[in-house]
Amino acid sequence: xxxxxxxxxxxxxxxxxxxxxxxxxxxxxxxxxxxxxxxxxxxxxxxxxxxxxxxxxxxxxxxxxxxxxxxxxxxxxxxxxxxxxxxxxxxxxxxxxxxxxxxxxxxxxxxxxxxxxxxxxxxxxxxxxxxxxxxxxxxxxxxxxxxxxxxxxxxxxxxxxxxxxxxxxxxxxxxxxxxxxxxxxxxxxxxxxxxxxxxxxxxxxxxxxxxxxxxxxxxxxxxxxxxxxxxxxxxxxxxxxxxxxxxxxxxxxxxxxxxxxxxxxxxxxxxxxxxxxxxxxxxxxxxxxxxxxxxxxxxxxxxxxxxxxxxxxxxxxxxxxxxxxxxxxxxxxxxxxxxxxxxxxxxxxxxxxxxxxxxxxxxxxxxxxxxxxxxxxxxxxxxxxxxxxxxxxxxxxx
Amino acid sequence: xxxxxxxxxxxxxxxxxxxxxxxxxxxxxxxxxxxxxxxxxxxxxxxxxxxxxxxxxxxxxxxxxxxxxxxxxxxxxxxxxxxxxxxxxxxxxxxxxxxxxx
Numbered sequence: 001x002x003x004x005x006x007x008x009x010x011x012x013x014x015x016x017x018x019x020x021x022x023x024x025x026x027x028x029x030x031x032x033x034x035x036x037x038x039x040x041x042x043x044x045x046x047x048x049x050x051x052x053x054x055x056x057x058x059x060x061x062x063x064x065x066x067x068x069x070x071x072x073x074x075x076x077x078x079x080x081x082x083x084x085x086x087x088x089x090x091x092x093x094x095x096x097x098x099x100x101x102x103x104x105x106x107x108x109x110x111x112x113x114x115x116x117x118x119x120x121x122x123x124x125x126x127x128x129x130x131x132x133x134x135x136x137x138x139x140x141x142x143x144x145x146x147x148x149x150x151x152x153x154x155x156x157x158x159x160x161x162x163x164x165x166x167x168x169x170x171x172x173x174x175x176x177x178x179x180x181x182x183x184x185x186x187x188x189x190x191x192x193x194x195x196x197x198x199x200x201x202x203x204x205x206x207x208x209x210x211x212x213x214x215x216x217x218x219x220x221x222x223x224x225x226x227x228x229x230x231x232x233x234x235x236x237x238x239x240x241x242x243x244x245x246x247x248x249x250x251x252x253x254x255x256x257x258x259x260x261x262x263x264x265x266x267x268x269x270x271x272x273x274x275x276x277x278x279x280x281x282x283x284x285x286x287x288x289x290x291x292x293x294x295x296x297x298x299x300x301x302x303x304x305x306x307x308x309x310x311x312x313x314x315x316x317x318x319x320x321x322x323x324x325x326x327x328x329x330x331x332x333x334x335x336x337x338x339x340x341x342x343x344x345x346x347x348x349x350x351x352x353x354x355x356x357x358x359x360x361x362x363x364x365x366x367x368x369x370x371x372x373x374x375x376x377x378x379x380x381x382x383x384x385x386x387x388x389x390x391x392x393x394x395x396x397x398x
Numbered sequence: 399x400x401x402x403x404x405x406x407x408x409x410x411x412x413x414x415x416x417x418x419x420x421x422x423x424x425x426x427x428x429x430x431x432x433x434x435x436x437x438x439x440x441x442x443x444x445x446x447x448x449x450x451x452x453x454x455x456x457x458x459x460x461x462x463x464x465x466x467x468x469x470x471x472x473x474x475x476x477x478x479x480x481x482x483x484x485x486x487x488x489x490x491x492x493x494x495x496x497x498x499x500x
Binding site: 097098099100160197198205206207208209210212216218219220222223226227 | 419420
């Protein structure tokens with residue numbers, strides 16, 4: 001029997017790591033991620049989880065410990081947020097290029113300055129191209145589900161890439177919601193024991209992380225790129241297996257009431273749930289609108305997105321991150337790239353908002369859709385507009 | 399396998415890379431000719447050498463080898479020409495010579 005209990009997303013993710021029976025946890029506490037490692041440290045201390053908890057002195061060290069642990073074949077977990085994620089930035093690249101399947105929860109937090117401990121997606125977007133599989137969660141159940149799923153995909157012999165599970169700081173990390181926890185037997189069925197095929201072993205010496213001179217580095221990176229793109233098949237298969245065992249269905253791109261909709265709003269993370277209510281209200285008034293929740297951020301689901309987006313007239317992409325001097329929000333520029341090759345393509349309007357913990361209400365999202373349609377209708381050259389920010393930005397040109 | 403890894407000509411493509419660029423066989427650094435990095439080579443004067451072995455001890459690449467007559471010889475396949483042997487030799491028996499003057 002599964003149990004339905006109240007949990008923060010942080011505790012839900014920690015519970016997923018416990019049920020995955022992780023071997024090594026190396027983490028440094030940083031708001032709003034703190035409750036994830038705190039809870040795991042408690043579990044290890046209380047004997048509920050047989051794992052090595054390594055209390056490192058920095059995020060740079062946390063990720064470095066994770067690399068070593070994964071290289072000997074340990075199921076490895078860590079968690080961080082905002083500036084912590086940036087502090088481990090250069091080590092982040094090493095995990096995917098050495099094909100070390102670390103799982104990391106990122107409790108999304110803004111970057112300074114001004115100093116902010118609250119949520120937005122600046123941290124996630126800054127590590128966009130590090131080569132990690134990345135997914136976003138809409139609620140606490142998903143924080144549990146995606147963390148569990150992350151181990152299944154990362155450790156698949158056809159994948160062997162690390163996975164980041166993103167969920168919004170405070171909006172999810174510190175909010176208690178009902179979460180269904182499965183039976184251990186179900187988890188074990190979904191997630192077999194980890195057998196890393198290249199585990200370091202003194203009896204079978206080999207070299208991990210060798211030097212790559214200019215005559216080999218390019219080939220190494222292209223091999224990584226090809227393997228990473230191929231991992232999408234297993235990502236989707238893993239989601240299907242998850243649905244078979246736990247009954248909850250997830251997809252790289254998740255349409256919500258999009259049938260025949262002329263205008264589509266695209267969001268990521270917890271704001272998708274708020275935006276869905278705005279869509280419901282607009283539908284009730286007879287407006288031709290729908291929502292796309294983008295779950296899989298890397299590898300970017302180009303085909304799935306094109307299928308969902310190309311029939312619409314207007315796509316409004318809401319980014320919780322500034323991409324200073326760039327083509328609108330980071331998510332928006334990807335969407336534009338995905339559609340560029342289409343002969344008939346929708347107009348894509350970029351909105352930036354929800355920065356540094358600023359809440360976006362249902363009314364704010366109704367405004368974003370209304371204003372987005374206006375911008376699309378006049379064919380404005382605006383590169384981005386703002387939602388929920390005092391003093392509207394208009395006519396920003398590159 | 400090890401020899402294939404060292405072959406980086408036009409027929410070695412990204413498809414030939416091991417997963418995670420792992421080097422699956424140990425000890426293949428020995429196949430790498432590091433001697434072609436060298437701009438200066440050590441020359442030992444056997445008249446001065448008293449076979450103390452400090453050059454052998456200090457060589458960071460283990461490129462100095464004991465020969466049958468008890469003297470020490472530099473393996474130029476590996477020697478990078480760093481000059482540490484010449485620096486530590488207590489009898490100044492080793493001199494570094496520019497490669498183009500050989």
